[in-house]
Amino acid sequence: MNxxxxxxxxxxxxxxxxxxxxxxxxxxxxxxxLDLEREYRAAKEDAGFAAQFDDLLEHYVGxxxxxxxxERLTDTLRDSAPDGPHGEKRGAQVWFKRDELNHxxxxxxxxxxxxxxxxxxxxxxxxxxxxxAGQHGVxxxxxxxxxxxxxxxxxxxxxxxxxxxxxxxxxxxGAEVRAVESGARTLKDAMNEALRDWVANVHDTFYIIGTAAxxxxxxxxxxxxxxxxxxxxxxxxMARTGxxxxxxxxxxxxxxxxxxxxxxxxxxxxxKMLGVEAAGEGLDAKHAASLAGGFPGVLHGNKTYLLQDDxxxxxxxxxxxxxxxYPGIGPExxxxxxxxxxxxxxxxxxxxxxxxxxxxxxxxxxxxLEPSHAIAAVARVAKDMPQDAIILANLCGRGDKDIFTVAExxxxxx
Ligand SMILES: *Cc1c(COP(=O)(O)O)cnc(C)c1O
Numbered sequence: 001m002n003x004x005x006x007x008x009x010x011x012x013x014x015x016x017x018x019x020x021x022x023x024x025x026x027x028x029x030x031x032x033x034l035d036l037e038r039e040y041r042a043a044k045e046d047a048g049f050a051a052q053f054d055d056l057l058e059h060y061v062g063x064x065x066x067x068x069x070x071e072r073l074t075d076t077l078r079d080s081a082p083d084g085p086h087g088e089k090r091g092a093q094v095w096f097k098r099d100e101l102n103h104x105x106x107x108x109x110x111x112x113x114x115x116x117x118x119x120x121x122x123x124x125x126x127x128x129x130x131x132x133a134g135q136h137g138v139x140x141x142x143x144x145x146x147x148x149x150x151x152x153x154x155x156x157x158x159x160x161x162x163x164x165x166x167x168x169x170x171x172x173x174g175a176e177v178r179a180v181e182s183g184a185r186t187l188k189d190a191m192n193e194a195l196r197d198w199v200a201n202v203h204d205t206f207y208i209i210g211t212a213a214x215x216x217x218x219x220x221x222x223x224x225x226x227x228x229x230x231x232x233x234x235x236x237x238m239a240r241t242g243x244x245x246x247x248x249x250x251x252x253x254x255x256x257x258x259x260x261x262x263x264x265x266x267x268x269x270x271x272k273m274l275g276v277e278a279a280g281e282g283l284d285a286k287h288a289a290s291l292a293g294g295f296p297g298v299l300h301g302n303k304t305y306l307l308q309d310d311x312x313x314x315x316x317x318x319x320x321x322x323x324x325x326y327p328g329i330g331p332e333x334x335x336x337x338x339x340x341x342x343x344x345x346x347x348x349x350x351x352x353x354x355x356x357x358x359x360x361x362x363x364x365x366x367x368x369l370e371p372s373h374a375i376a377a378v379a380r381v382a383k384d385m386p387q388d389a390i391i392l393a394n395l396c397g398r399g400d401k402d403i404f405t406v407a408e409x410x411x412x413x414x
Contacts, residue, residue: 007266007341010332015216015302018338021331023215024298029195032202037217039122044224049117056113057228060146063110065229066098067236067392073362074382081383092246092385094378096395097233097261100367106323106397107226107257108139112208114225116143119206126201127151129208130194132159132187133322134166135401136210141175143208151175154194156186163322165401188314188327191300211254212330215301219330226260233392234264245392246385248273251374252344253288253323255330257396262342272343275333276377278319279346286318289346290329291337304331320349320405321369323397345380347373353409355379356399368397369405 004010015021023033043049057063078091099107119127127149131137137153144151153170157179160167170177183189198207212222230248237245248265250258252275265271280287287293290305297306299314307315307327317327336342347355352369355376359367367375374393382391399406407414 004339007336007339008263010335011216011220015220017219017332017335020296020304020334021216021219021302023301024303025195025215025301026199028199028202029215032198033215033217035122036118039118040217040221043118043121049121052117053114057110061103061109061113062101063228064232064236065101067233067240068096068098069240070094070096070363073359076358076362077379077382078387084386089387090383090385091387092382092389092391093387094382095237095245095390095392097229097392098395099229099257100365100371100395100398104139104142105400106135106139106368107229107260107394108136108210109142110228110260111210111222111225111256112139112143114221115206115208116147116149118221119149119208120147122206124204124206125149126205127208128154128194128197128205129210130154130187130190131210132156132190132325134159134163134170135323137175137177138166138169138173140208140210141170141173144175145173152197153177154180154190154197156184156190157181158185159187159190184316186316187325188299195301210256211326212256212259212332213254213300213302213304213328219302219332222256223259223263223332226256227263229257229260229394230262230264233261237390237392241390243390244268244271246270246272246389247381247391249276249374249378249391249393251276251324251370251394251396252329252333253326253370254328255333257394259330259332261394266341273341274377274381275342275344276373277329277344277346278321278324278352278373279348280318280320282348283346287346288317288319288324288326290327291333291344292346296334299328302331304328304334320352320409321373321402323368323370324373345377347376349409351376353406356406365395366399366403367395368399369402371396
């Protein structure tokens with residue numbers, strides 16, 4: 001594929017990122033999708049919308065999140081870095097964008113604030129969402145409570161059983177959680193059910209999608225709302241060091257925190273980027289790496305890389321980190337992979353667990369298991385980079401939610 005003049009100029013007006021994206025929805029949904037797109041374009045031009053979004057991000061979410069130079073992690077990685085070919089010391093500097101410090105403990109709230117403001121602008125009075133592990137459900141229930149809108153969260157029945165604390169959080173926040181009994185009773189079934197609800201209730205209902213996927217314009221608008229991460233990080237790093245990073249690193253479930261960090265840098269040719277999928281128990285076993293182990297197909301209203309069998313049946317994703325457990329990936333990442341602008345790698349459960357513990361001990365930060373995948377990738381590549389190189393990784397969630405999973409994986413009784 002030829003490199004375009006601007007990677008930031010995508011998607012085209014029908015929502016295509018190269019051959020990916022688009023809007024594969026039923027005819028009933030088409031007018032609504034077009035309506036959403038029109039409203040979104042108008043909101044983008046409206047200084048009042050931006051001011052309200054920025055105000056909530058500052059005073060409700062707690063932005064800007066800090067940019068943090070992880071010096072002890074950097075030193076620790078340098079201790080095991082081999083010298084370069086001319087005997088020079090190696091080991092890049094590691095910096096973190098601290099989005100785990102946001103209200104609700106992750107980046108998802110940035111997008112939920114943007115979408116609920118759009119819903120209100122469109123006069124919608126009811127919110128629906130789908131959730132796998134429950135984190136997007138909690139973020140959606142949070143903004144619905146904040147704006148006093150009723151909220152229905154679709155969640156696979158199996159996930160409801162596995163994720164009781166998040167189910168209870170959503171209920172505390174006033175949301176109705178509907179357990180979906182069809183199919184494998186997990187995330188993909190919840191997405192289908194949410195789309196069905198939307199078709200039936202388009203007159204008053206807004207569907208808040210939780211990652212940079214779904215029919216156009218969702219991948220674009222989720223990206224734009226999450227791009228606050230990259231815009232802030234860019235300004236913060238320039239102010240602190242006077243330069244751009246050499247490498248950006250972020251974990252990928254559907255790809256929203258990663259595209260939020262990457263997008264503002266996509267046209268800076270010297271900034272390399274690495275997206276990190278979940279390799280689960282290994283790429284030849286159960287995993288959630290759609291780019292490394294999937295192939296293109298259609299799910300959730302867009303064309304992208306998917307985990308599927310030879311008949312096109314969507315496969316169950318697996319990762320120790322519930323938030324990376326998505327069988328697809330946003331279409332922009334599919335295109336960035338094919339075009340070569342972004343590199344993608346995969347990290348196993350075991351490697352993520354090691355990185356989780358490494359960050360706890362070196363920096364006094366308990367990360368979520370999702371960004372632990374990014375930290376593991378940082379540890380892998382930092383060793384081979386010069387000491388004046390800068391790696392900027394997104395710490396997209398905090399680990400309080402994961403301590404029981406980690407304890408079990410380590411064989412510790414708590
Ligand atoms: C949901 C989640 C993810 C995965 O979603 P993306 O859209 O890929 O960002 C990653 N990290 C955390 C902390 C999450 O909650």
